[in-house]
Amino acid sequence: MDALKPQRNEPARMERLAKLPVFWGLEGKRVVLAGGSDGAAWKAELLLACGAELHLYCEASELSESFAALVAKGQMLRWHDRPWGPDIFEGAELALADCETDAEAASFCDAARAAGVPVNIIDKPEFCQFQFGSIVNRSPVVVSISTDGAAPILAQAIRRRIETLLPLSLKDWGALAQTIRERVNLRLAPGASRRSFWEKFVDRAFTERLDEGSEERLLADIGMQVARAGSGRGLVTLVGAGPGDAELLTLKAVRALQAADVILFDDLVSAEVLEMARREAKRMLVGKRGGRESCRQEDINDMMIRLAKAGKRVVRLKSGDPMIFGRAGEEIAALEAENIPVEIVPGITAASAMASRLGVSLTHRDHAQSVRFVTGHSRQGKLPENIDWQSLSNPSVTTVFYMGGRTAGDIQSCLLAHGMPASTPVVVMISVSRANEQRWCGSLAQLAVAVERLGVNEPVLIGIGDTFHAASAAFSVTGSEEAYSVSVQKAG
Missing domain, CATH: 3.40.50.720 (NAD(P)-binding Rossmann-like Domain)
Structure with a gap:
């Protein structure tokens, strides 16, 4: 269980503030x-x-x-x-x-x-x-934006954007919150059940119009939360953290992070994504990365079950999408066997992020009739033995290999052996969407040497097929073909 202990420096719970934001009551002063x-x-x-x-x-x-x-x-x-x-x-x-x-x-x-x-x-x-600050007024909801005097125009621009996100009806919902807060506090103890009630309140505030029955429905929600709190069980939410860029998180993922009591996160989850989590949430690294010491899946399952049975709201935070090569099926089965509620919040998978970064459609109708996501390693760390290489060797099939850095040479050999042309366009991307993103474009014949020179210490994604021809054509190659030029580009 030592592998469950934090193995890297976590981001500060509060980064440096230029000024302390304070809301000062002035009624009658x-x-x-x-x-x-x-x-x-x-x-x-x-x-x-x-x-x-x-x-x-x-x-x-x-x-x-x-x-x-x-x-x-x-x-x-x-x-x-x-x-x-x-x-x-x-x-x-x-x-x-x-x-x-x-x-x-x-x-x-x-x-x-x-x-x-x-x-x-x-x-x-x-x-x-x-x-x-620059103010957005939905009182009792008040938002103030400050740039510490450095750029008032920027603060005004931020205010305009926030204005479009906050419906005018939020003022009435805020007033209703003040009306029922005392009743909520009397019936729901501080913790998961009270927080869950207010999360549902917020969802309604952004999606429903306030009417005469709104207060009655909210009070009914209190009763449901009381019953749930009596069961003594929490829940687990599998959340997709996306490829690394925090701006690619879904709104539902952010809400889940803000509601969590405990966050079990993978080694590939970026610090920027963790920064979106609730400050009070306990964060535990359950690192899983190819070629490194990892937590056993059984240990992770046991920990989720134990925390949920203790009444905690657990977020299992996975890089990319939890339902794509994220072992979500094993975790869902283990939780359901213990009658623990499971929710899934999808994330942007690495292949989609790669396509957007390259400006390439994975299913361009002139080049690709289908797209496949294939794992680059099995439980034994090798290529899976049951891959249908014959079908993958068709250049009109867009294939993206996940976790294929250490097996790139075998991928190249198998595809060539099953008839894929050596000139088939290939793209390799490392740390997609992150500040240390790297990309290489070339042909299948160059793949193994290119990956060897790029390195495999960070997440490697390999895209193969005719649809990547546009990316290869746009890629600036310096020197001879044997140089296998590598371009490093910062995300942003």
Whole structure:
């Protein structure tokens, strides 16, 4: 069982933050603002929207037209027709100012800090103890984006994209969450059952319209979670991590990672994908990689069963798609034999990622009538003995060999022996979609030497067939054919 212990450095649970994102309650709190510009008026609107009791200090001649209109509305805004002074900070929760010069900004900042009041000088980050982000408002759901002042335009672009993802109805769902939260907390103990309820709540918030029966259906869900919690059993979700690029994860995969109590992950799962997981989840490496010491499949099965019986939500995180050369069948059978619920979340398999990276269709109708995924090694680490080489030797069949690095020479020999032309286009890709991605394009006659020179310490994918002709033609070969040129390209 020693192989189940972590064998590599895990990513930090929290990477370095430029600023701490804090949401500050201002309902009924005194906030002071110096300056009557349009920029100050926008900050005033934000503060008033938070329920702050805002005190504005500026002379009438400094009051902009838009700010004057805001003052005329009244609300919780009190205008003091005078310049700011050290006396304005008493009892203040926050202090803001719009200052034309650095000298004035420094004076206001020093006075506020001396009074123990957090300060923000508009558009002068060097005098700010806190900053405003770009806001997406679905209150009580509020999203704030900050670039630490480096690129406000970028923050605005991110906000626009988030705006398109969050339906306006999310505001009403957020209000409903506040209404039922106490009842949920009373009936569901902290842990898997409560988290499962809120996950289903979120799914509904993004897919259903709120109606009169929504609250009743949610309360029924609470009862279901109570019954399930009483069974004392968790569940296992087999999740496809894709080829490595975290942006290729499905939304369902991200939700599963965010809901997990324990994550059992393969050695090929990238650190970027693990970074998407819930911070509190326990992560355990159950590394499985050809040619290296690995956990026994039986040990992994036993661990999933033991954790699920302890009531844990277990994610079995597999590189690529769990249903393609991922031993998912063995794990599903073991779990079902113990009556443990199993869910499967598919992932992008390496062959699909390879095709997208090359810009090649695996089933281009001018070149390929079928596509096959073939394992490059058996349980004994050799080519499987039952491969139908005769059918695979047809160049119009697109064949992708997984885990074929150490058997590339045998693959080449078998295909040539069964009549595949030596000139058949071949593509070899290593670490598809990752920063250390490598690719080689050439002919079947060159395959074994090319893989030997590329190395087999990282995941190797071999694509063979006429459909890869376009990739070979686009590939820039330097030197003679015997050089077997290798191109290294970063993912991105």
